[in-house]
Amino acid sequence: MGETTPAVEIRNLVKDFRTSFRKKLLRAVDDVSITIMPGEVYGLIGPNGSGKSTTMKALLGLVAPTSGQCAIFGKDSLKVDSRNDVGFLPENPYFYKHLSGNETLRFYGKLCGLGGSALQERVEELLEMVDLTGARDRRVGGYSKGMLQRIGLAQALIQKPRLVILDEPTAGVDPVGSRQIRDLILKLSEQGITVFLCSHLLEQVQEVCNQVGIIFQGRMVKEGRLEDLIAIEDQTEIVLQDADERLIEGIHGMVERDGRASVVRTGKPRTTLERLFLREISEEE
């Protein structure tokens, strides 16, 4: 065991769903293979309905593969013991409304076999970590979307799993909360926890993941190390501060004289909407 066992191993996963009463089958996942080694942060991206959630559910044994195998740390996903070492945050999570945040975490902890003071300590630690200490005794039914997402994240981490699977962890969360979640994921990865996530916020995927897979209509269309995937090898970027017209013209001239190189584009770099939003928010405060 150890470093050689992949945290996630999905081999040739195919999943068909029966649609309506007609016998027509819908292929949600089509021959997808993913291997994630311990310590990696893997981001699965793709348009709506491309099979991201279905892949994750198959990995957790919530749906049975039509063909192919899934394993977590070498244990078959269809067996219960494969779930000892994994935490899952489903998309749009929803918890028992009648429980408070504290009770929710205690419930999931007990399901994992925790108990006594060890459990309560872990619960306090997680409430602190996801910033819900103030809302710990409020019923989850009254939680906002972002709070639900955070309690869901805490719930996934309750038994200190070595792998966490996050299905759109930042969906419906405001940019500040979404940044907190991003920082949390980075922290998990620093602790050596393997993360498998999917998201539509490509910028965030780019910030946290070191492996990326692009899935489209159930098929894996591109996969690999993020750096390899996004680097444009034959281009170089220069960003200048306080440069005047003359300097720019000089640079253009130098490029022209070079003969081989050419200027692709010049102009003002734009801040991202996200950065702008965050800046404005922090100025307001």
Add this chain to the structure above:
Amino acid sequence: MMDHSDTMSVKDSHVRRVLVIATHAFTQLVRMKVFYFLAIFAVIAIGSNFFNLPQHEGPESAGTEVLRSIKSWSLGAMTLFSVVISIVATALLLPKDVEDRTLYTILAKPVPRIDYLAGKLLGVMMLVFVSLLLMDVLMTAVLHIRTSMVLDQRVAYATELGWPQEAIDSMAAEVNAMGSTWSLQGAVLAVFLRASIMASLALLVSTFSTSTLFTATVSFLIYFIGHFQADARDAYLHVGEVGQGLVAKLVTLLVTLVLPDFQLFNVIDAVIEGQVIPLVTMGKLVLVALYYALFFTIASWFVFSDKEF
């Protein structure tokens, strides 16, 4: 955590998880305010004192009618509440988890599906048990007070007439038999057993139904069929005797294996009339209930283990 589950025996961890899910289901139901119906029961139990005013009775039989009425109304209400709660609560819990997708988070933990089902069922049974216990305490209290009132009245009347002591004693025994007896507790247990069968049946139905309404309707239907199935069986057997006896017998056997015969629970009516339930009958009821509860739970597991969400 790994080391934790390693030190725990497999059986232990099953029991613990089932209990965790059961207590959770119990709390969930309690927080849905199901216990409010107990107030209605209190009204019935106390009101049944006056439903049957014994004005027309002669003083020598005065009172026993009231005792009968208290038992009849209370046990009737217990039956109604316990069956309704066990069906509706079970029919509610499973689809709710599927709909709210809380089930994902539970099954993504190391929770075997049978533990989940058994936990939910046990939680509903705990609720029914506690409700019946509370109702039983109330009924017994009302009955106790009323019995001693009736007894005082009758003994006073008999002494006035100068009855011999033996006659008074046998009259007192007769009155006490109508009051709160061990058989009455047995009848409450029988009500619980019947409700347990219904809860496990509703669990089975809810594993393949998609809505609470469907589960509840089908379960109530089977409940009523269960009351007539013995008659239907007899009728069928009579027809069968003419034709192929073996096939008919096999069919009946199969029907009884999967469909509970609720006429077994008619002992409850006998108790209302002041009769004694033999221990053997009680034991038989317990075994029958255990069989159906196990059978339905295992069948639910078969359906549920292949389910996708």
